[in-house]
Amino acid sequence: MSAISLKNLDISYGPRQVVYGVDLEVAEGESFALVGESGSGKSTVLKSIVGLAPDWTGEIRVFGKDRGHGTDRSFSRTCQMVFQDPYGSLHPRKTVDTVLSEPLAVHGLSGRDARVGEVLSLVGLDQRFRYRFPHQLSGGQRQRVAIARALTLEPKVLLLDEPTSALDVSVQAEILNLLKRLRRDQGLTYLLVTHNLPVVSFMCDRMAVMNKGRIVEIAPASTLHTGDFTDDYTRHLYAASGGA
Structure with missing residues (x-):
């Protein structure tokens, strides 16, 4: 297909x-x-x-x-999209935890806490990054968060x-x-x-x-x-x- x-x-x-x-x-x-x-x-x-x-x-x-x-x-x-600029695509006043939890909340999905931890692990970030803001991350770390956000809803x-x-x-x-x-x-x-x-x-x-x-x-x-x-x-x- x-x-x-x-x-x-x-x-x-x-x-x-x-x-x-x-x-x-x-x-x-x-x-x-x-x-x-x-x-x-x-x-x-x-x-x-x-x-x-x-x-x-x-x-x-x-x-x-x-x-x-x-x-x-x-x-x-x-289907989800990962954008070119990892800083511009993340809200500067929202923590990584909030950014990753929002798609789950919008879709009314349960197990949000566990899923956020799971997608962070998938992109190679440990839990200490969870409550940081985008300006506290390097460019590579921000793009990992952007990829994690795209993966949150388990798209194909x-x-x-x-x-x-x-x-x-x-x-x-x-x-x-x-x-x-x-x-x-x-x-x-x-x-x-x-x-x-x-x-x-x-x-x-x-x-x-x-x-x-x-x-x-x-x-x-x-x-x-x-x-x-x-x-x-x-x-x-x-x-x-x-x-x-």
Whole structure:
């Protein structure tokens, strides 16, 4: 079964169309990358799936269920998003405990205390971080909290929007290794947005290349080792990265 299915997806911001005719299938358990330069529409595709870019036409389906426009509480039990900036995505006046407890409270789930401890452990943080505020954490620790928040409701799909680009280089590898382990251990499906081709090579099974709002090529991530791409823009992107 496809975890994510996009068909003829057009996305606009007001009168300006930014994504054109995207067709994409992400298999259950797959790690799939959307790559391209800034402004190519990658993050907008993720936002449309999660309900943050509601002005779209076409079809969005997650595990066979049609995705409506706007927010959908039941959908959040299946799909969650991890944002690029771990500081901006966390409320500065709320403790880690509050941040992680809120999704459970909104959905009326019991066992909140135990679940908060569990997701902290999943992302490699011990209980002493539980009552700290975001400004008391390092960038890597904040992103671990953001990942823990995304995991709280036990979703099957994570949308990852440049999850390491705001972090120090020394921390990026730790977060990528964490995400790779979580995918394996939790049976997750990833749709990852990045401009970093070595990240795709490390994390993903397949990739779609976007240019000016359109997908121009879909290829196995293993193609990054050979450079055997068919589209001129993809070859240019690959050459500019120095290969992966």
